[in-house]
Amino acid sequence: MKEEIIIAGFGGQGVLSMGKILAYSGVMQDMEVSWMPSYGPEMRGGTANVTVILSDEKISSPILHEFDTAIILNQQSLDKFEPQVKPGGMLIYDGNGITKHPSRKDISIYRIDATEEAAKMRSSKTFNMIVLGGYLKVKPVVEIENVIKGLKKSLPDRHHHLIPINQKAIERGMGIVQTVQELVQA
Amino acid sequence: MRELKLMKGNEAIAQAAIRCGADGYFGYPITPQSEIMETLMAEAPWDTTGMVVLQAESEIASINMVYGGAGCGKKVMTSSSSPGISLMQEGLTYLAGSELPCVVVNVVRGGPGLGTIQPAQSDYFQAVKGGGHGDYKLITLAPASVQEMADFVEIAFDLAFKYRNPAMILSDGVIGQMMEKVELAEQKPRWTMEYIEKNHTWATTGKKKGQERRVITSVQLESSVQEEFNFKLQAKYREIEKNEVLYEKIMCDDAEYLFVAYGSSARICQKAIEIARSKGIKAGMLRPITLYPFPIQQLQELAKQVKGMLSVEMSAGQMVEDVRLAVNGKVPVEHYGRFGGTIHSPNEVVEALEQKLIGG
Structure with a gap:
């Protein structure tokens, strides 16, 4: 198994930490992992993205220009990364603020209204975990039990009391993800 | 097997420096390598191993603090990224000219000039041809993974002390910023003064009664003596070329x-x-x-x-x-x-x- 993922959005949406939790989940599942961020501007409020690779085998390049999965959290990132999804791959996006929706016919597309759901849950910081839940529902690359272990590893001890709410957000994401278009697996 | 951790290449350098028993780190922040000093400061090794971590006022000050520490026979290092490494070139040629060991990490970014903070490998010439003046070489190691970022710190110190020559870890923004699994070495104790005095008979550890005066310098105004010294350096480089290719x-x-x-x-x-x-x-x-x-x-x-x-x-x-x-x-x-x-x-x-x- 090898899954090459780009996660992209605005700085502050939890793009890098979502990638880190996913990568740590992979470590907990004895996989090889790499996490390569766009660095610099994201700390200053620009666009942020991170490439995460989960694999059963040693990972060659941590830098990629095409992906199995794109997890997209804003319009700029959608415009940039939709063309970089491999044919037959998948794209999952948050519909908030999107005016030009994905249009490719050769990939599977899913939508998750996580911004809206996070507002309903009155917990905007769990936004990224809702998205992660949606992605894992469609593609269960790591087991939820390992995601929780990954959360424990990547959060400092003082934040461990937040694990249950994050777990709830992941479950909520699994419940609300919608299929826009699904390719029939050959 | 020891615990696998997920960390950035820069963090791995810092962790490995503490664990291999380094005595001191002197640096000045610059993207994309600032996590090295940030991690060292967060780990506060001065409370555990006694390692000194100091943010200097500039890169020039950092490399000269390294020069001083190395002269005392201590395991000292610095790190920076391209423009900062350019500032350190004078110090590096003095270290090489004084035959002092140290480790310098360059997490390369795009140049020339202040350039960009994004990754590059355009400091190759500077690293391997000797970026400062004079006929000298830096032992240069190029890690390609986070694990190697960790492992090469101790290897670089070993080579630096074996040959009494500065060693450089030439990394780049990709390897510095990416996270991968890494297995860290066990904590090693720092060298004791007794160990340094016994094994580094060149180090200026304080003149004992009856002991010959030790001089660390790179100046030799008598040309014939300077040429002799250069022959000695070149012989050392031939040894390195014969023995240390990886x-x-x-x-x-x-x-x-x-x-x-x-x-x-x-x-x-x-x-x-x-x-x-x-x-x-x-x-x-x-x-x-x-x-x-x-x-x-x-x-x-x-x-x-x-x-x-x-x-x-x-x-x-x-x-x-x-x-x-x-x-x-x-x-x-x-x-x-x-x-x-x-x-x-x-x-x-x-x-x-x-x-x-x-x-x-």
Whole structure:
């Protein structure tokens, strides 16, 4: 198994930490992992993205220009990364603020209204975990039990009391993800 | 097996420095390597091993603090990124000229000038040809993974002390910023004063009664003496070239075309090999792990086997000159690479191989 993922959005949406939790989940599942961020501007409020690779085998390049999965959290990132999804791959996006929706016919597309759901849950910081839940529902690359272990590893001890709410957000994401278009697996 | 951690290359450098028993780190922040000092400050090793961590007022101050620490026989290091490393060149040539050991980490970013904070490999010449004045060399190690970032700190210190010469870890923004699994070494104790006095008989540890005066200097105004010293240095470099070459061969057994790449470019080339082989092109790679000393002999051997070599570097073409010198016209040697902070894709590398060497 090898899954090459780009996660992209605005700085502050939890793009890098979502990638880190996913990568740590992979470590907990004895996989090889790499996490390569766009660095610099994201700390200053620009666009942020991170490439995460989960694999059963040693990972060659941590830098990629095409992906199995794109997890997209804003319009700029959608415009940039939709063309970089491999044919037959998948794209999952948050519909908030999107005016030009994905249009490719050769990939599977899913939508998750996580911004809206996070507002309903009155917990905007769990936004990224809702998205992660949606992605894992469609593609269960790591087991939820390992995601929780990954959360424990990547959060400092003082934040461990937040694990249950994050777990709830992941479950909520699994419940609300919608299929826009699904390719029939050959 | 010890616990596997997920961390950035820069964090791994810091953790490894503490664990190998380093005595001091002196640095000044610059992207993309600031996590090295940030991690050291957060770990506060002065409370545990006694290691000193100090943010100096500049890169020039940092390298001169290293000069002082090294003169006392201590395991000291600094780190920076390209523009900061340029500022350290005077200190580096003085360290080499005084035969002092130290470790310098360069997490390379795009240049010239202040350039960009994005990754590059355009400081190759500066690292391996000696960026300061005079005939000297830096032992140069090029890690290609987070694990190697951790492992090479101790290797670099060992080589630096074995040859009494500065050693550089030449990394880049990709390897510094990416996270991978890493297994850290066990904590080693720092050297005691007794150990240093017994083993580093050149170190200025304070003159004892009856002991001969030890002088650490790089100045020798008598030309004949300076030439003698240079002969001694050159003999040392020949020893290093004979004994310390490190490299990795990947898919070379049946290779008809060879990538030569180090650091993050070597990772990208590994993917390029997969792509090339799926197209029926028998590609392999020689990855120099030490850039100085350079794996000249290994390239000469491979030149008997392959039809051409492509030096892949995030620069306008620097290491390619050393590959050409090694191969000496035996097979065509071309360069490919994006630069100025842009990273080549594995597909672009394969296309370059096809266009420049195979003639597609």
